[in-house]
Amino acid sequence: MSAEALLWRGGRDFEIVTVPLPDVGPGETLVRLTAATVCGSDRHTVSGRRPSPCPSVLGHEGVGEVVASEGGRTVAGDLLRPGHRVVFGVTRSCGHCAACRRGLSAKCATVTKVGHESFAGDWPLSGTYASHILLREGQAVSTVPAAIEDGAASTAGCAVATVMAVLERAGELTGRRVLVNGLGMLGLVAVAAARSRGAEVLAVDPAAGRRRLAESFAPVGGSEGASGAGGARPLATSAVVDDGVDVALEFSGTTAGVRACLDALEVGGSLVLAGSVAPAGTVEVDPEWVVRGWRTITGVHNYEPRHLQEAVAMLSRSGDTLPWDEALDGPVGALDLAAELTRRDVGRPRTVVRW
Ligand SMILES: [Zn+2]
């Protein structure tokens, strides 16, 4: 038996390669991928905006079925067995360095990442643009119910879990005015999740199509059936931030977006930055304005294992009430994936890949 993978050789140079299935070591789990989804950061890697080891197998969102496991366990502690349907975390951590001991395993001193490792190293099948992926010890794994379709389930490992970490940082949302700036996949999930927690959400993106999509992700009454004040109202959307808010969640990663979020923060407000994952310049902050206004500015990058569990729980509760079909393009097969990754006119937030 062998695996196939799309090897990225730099720039627009890709090649489908066949590799022997790896030996499954202690704590490891071999998964046959049933779907992957294309996250925007992979497009940035291919276009040169994000540095990445090369050659490598890209792709860090995926869902699949366990083929073999040598004592691999879920975050909940359950042993993984062949046939289990799983999603998995993007980071692999050591569990004993200072960052891991502080509960910031995503910032482990020796962190390695799904879809971000050299093909020539000791983890060639690390990405999801392949028929199989090897999950290593120190990586979060969660089983995922059959009711969550492949495309939606696949987004758990990056988009949905990151949003769970962002919302944890944001704190209590019930009855609060929450700005979601940037309506890519993370922004859309944040709109749905914040409304389900009873927030009054303002969704902002310059693209009209994305604002319409956000409305679909915010059914009146709340996507998870919560009866919070916010979920009962139609979603407010805007091309620009034009109102004061208690909480701002920034996903655009632009300095203009960060500026707009800061300017919208009322007294006692919190800003959670999550989109600023590439150099984009600095934003001036007046410390007196922060101090006198009891304001909080914080950042979230990747997430902890519990957030993967929360992501699956959120998808379980709301997955089939959210219009995933409108957010997902594809599916594309292995032969069309290179073209997909170099495409300029990206429409929907995610493209589903089926090997
Ligand atoms: Zn991602």
Ligand SMILES: [Zn+2]
């Ligand atoms: Zn560590």
